[in-house]
Amino acid sequence: MAKPDILDVAGVDTSGDLWNRHADACCYLRKVVPLVQAVTPYGAWVTGRKRHQGDSREALQPIKASDGWVKINPLARWTKQDVFRFIAQRGLPKHPLLEQGYLSIGCQPCTRPVSPGEYERDGRWAGLTKAECRIHAFETPPAEPSAASAAVPD
Template identity: 45%
Template sequence: MSVATASFLSPSSETSSSHLAVEAAELDRALSAISPAEIIAAAMTRVGRDKLAVVSSFGTESAALLKIAADVDPAIPVVFLDTGWLFAETLAYRDTLTSLLGLKDVRTIRPSTEILAREDKDRDLWFSDPDRCCFIRKVEPLARALKPFDAWINGRKRFQGGDRAALPVVEADGDRLKFNPFANVSQDELKALYAAMKLPPHPLVASGFSSIGCMPCTSRTRPGEDPRAGRWRGRDKTECGIHLADTNVTKDS
């Protein structure tokens, strides 16, 4: 990392949304050609470890990001959303990776029991209104979980396509910075990372799942399909909403 980049990463007193958007654009230009590990280190330099969170689904492509984050600092907080609809294999994979990688601060966040009782007491909202189901089980809980943090890291990649095809390395998310250290990593590079780091795959990969979310809205993908084709199959929906909504949102209705 250049001296100019390092000096730019020093915390600023200007934290309004407009200033943050400008800073995010400048950070994106400064960090666009460096490695995921350097991007994570830069994020920690910018806000400090205690103000930085890695948000992980512990899904099929999560282990590489978590491994690199742990190599930078295993005590970086990791936020995991347990929606109440996850596969048992995902919960087991969370425990496996936490132990294997030596993650010291994994925080499991759950939906509000009050909101679930009011809006999804029959547990069928995923069918009647999947956007609302994602909101109360993912978007709102994440907004609560991120309140103590000034920046967060996630594992989205441009090769995943759709809304992610033009993903920046750094973007503004309300009054937080959002770092996408794997944005420009290719699918082949990701596979090579798994092999080089000897990372175990998600248990459901062998069964034909290439992208894994909640049980009712996840299906196997067929050969040649987009890796995320099994998410919300048959619906006009490609994202759960946590990367589309301002994570400052806290409304429950």
């Protein structure tokens, strides 16, 4: 399982509020670095991204090879209805936060329920121009990531 290094987090997010001070650095430290470290030995990874999830994903292809990485997006063409149909047909449980208005689930401090009429990802990083955690933004395997590269001044 990919997870952030506890010592890197402690060294960079000394006050525990990096998410509030610098959301991009927080996502990099807690999401991007662990994912890159986990997938680098394989050169490929499977995502759950879907085209209906936003403008930046509208042209998403099921398989994308770029600069040494292969991203496999098996759900790229699925609609919201396809997802719920799949869940219902297989008797799978829905995420319990769906009933509370969380239509897109991220990390706890950066996710809120959406109001009627809002887009499903509007509950992510509310009030910021940020729309992605950037784990899907790297196309070339980055150099060895370090917590120092996520450090930001107070």
